[in-house]
Structure formats: C-alpha cells, structure tokens
Amino acid sequence: MRAGILGSLLLLVGTITPKAYAQTVPSFPSCSNPQGSVKVSYSEGTHGIVGNGGTFMGSDTVYTLSEGTTTQCFCADNGDGTQTNWWHAASLTEAEIQVLKNQGWISVPNGALWGLTEGEWLAFNNSYSCQGRGQILAASTGTGGDVLGLATTGNILTIYALVGFGVASVFLSVLLRKNS
Numbered sequence: 001m002r003a004g005i006l007g008s009l010l011l012l013v014g015t016i017t018p019k020a021y022a023q024t025v026p027s028f029p030s031c032s033n034p035q036g037s038v039k040v041s042y043s044e045g046t047h048g049i050v051g052n053g054g055t056f057m058g059s060d061t062v063y064t065l066s067e068g069t070t071t072q073c074f075c076a077d078n079g080d081g082t083q084t085n086w087w088h089a090a091s092l093t094e095a096e097i098q099v100l101k102n103q104g105w106i107s108v109p110n111g112a113l114w115g116l117t118e119g120e121w122l123a124f125n126n127s128y129s130c131q132g133r134g135q136i137l138a139a140s141t142g143t144g145g146d147v148l149g150l151a152t153t154g155n156i157l158t159i160y161a162l163v164g165f166g167v168a169s170v171f172l173s174v175l176l177r178k179n180s
Contacts (some may be wrong), residue, residue: 023096028085031073031128036063039070040115047074049082049113050123051106056082062115070116079131086111089120097122157178 008019048055058076061119065071068088075081088111089097100122101107108114111121 023092023099025100026066026069026087028069028071028083029132031075031081032084034061034063034071034073036065036071037063038062049074049125050084050108051125052146073130075130079129081128081130083126083128085124085126086114086116087122087124088117089122092122 009100019023019137039062041059043059044057045060046057047060048053056074056076058074060072060074063073068090070086072084072086073081074084084134087105089107092100097107105122105124108123110118112118
C-alpha cells in the first residue's frame with residue numbers, strides 16, 4: 001500500500017517538473033582581435049548602440065562571422081568601445097530566447113532595421129578599450145560559448161516511474177520474504 005502511494009507521489013512530482021533548456025551561445029571573437037569578413041566600416045560618424053537610445057561619435061565596423069552571427073565594433077572618439085554580438089534567433093525556441101534575455105541579451109524583433117537580415121536577432125553588448133587601434137591588445141581565447149542550462153534529456157516521468165517501480169519491487173520483495 002505504501003509502495004503504491006510512494007510510486008503515485010513520484011509520478012505526480014514527475015508530471016509537474018518543468019523541463020530545462022540548453023542553448024550554447026556561439027563564440028564571438030573580441031573586437032580587439034576582430035575576425036570574419038567586413039560587412040561595413042565607417043571611420044567616423046554618428047552611430048547607435050542597440051539597447052542605448054543615445055547617439056555616439058566614432059568609428060564602427062561590422063564583421064560577418066557566419067550566416068547567423070555578426071559582431072559590431074564601435075569605437076567612440078574617446079577610446080571607449082562597445083562590442084555588440086548579434087545572433088540570429090531563427091533557430092531558438094521562445095523558452096531559449098527568454099533564458100538569454102534573462103542573461104542580458106537584447107531582443108531585436110527585426111534585424112533589418114540594424115542592417116542585418118530580416119527576422120528576430122539577439123544582441124549582447126560588451127565594453128572594450130580601443131584607444132590603441134592598430135595594436136594587438138588581446139587574442140581570442142577560443143573558449144567557446146556558455147551553457148545556459150541543463151539539456152532536456154528525456155521524459156522525467158519515465159525516470160520517476162522506473163525509480164518508483166524499483167522502490168516498489170524492493171518493498172514487495174521484503175514483504176514476500178517476511179511472509180515465507
């Protein structure tokens with residue numbers, strides 16, 4: 001009787017446990033050591049930074065890294081730089097996008113407004129120093145992206161059912177042993 005209650009409890013917990021999602025963030029090289037092909041470059045002018053409503057004077061270069069990743073390197077006239085990592089969100093689920101937004105990524109509903117392809121993009125800003133342009137200030141570490149959570153590895157209900165079955169089997173074997 002108790003084994004049945006325990007098994008039912010485990011099954012109930014398994015049905016209300018939410019699934020975790022994992023998405024590996026692509027690797028973005030530093031603007032101090034840019035990579036990729038130059039999409040556009042302006043040596044001076046007024047520019048915008050996604051997530052910041054202001055306008056800024058300085059240089060701006062955009063590098064295409066892959067079909068779905070782009071890096072924008074803005075260098076203000078005072079030497080303060082902003083690197084914006086752009087990631088096309090077409091392959092991401094809404095849950096994955098929400099996890100990324102919780103980690104500081106900015107959702108841009110239409111990348112075409114920023115010179116990117118049509119569709120939703122995610123952007124992440126980092127500061128860097130660009131005062132010594134023309135010098136190698138840093139090198140890419142090549143460490144890859146971050147894991148945003150645990151992958152959904154299967155049906156948790158099945159796992160709890162198997163654990164419950166195992167526990168029930170142990171209790172049943174103990175009861176049968178006492179009765180014989």
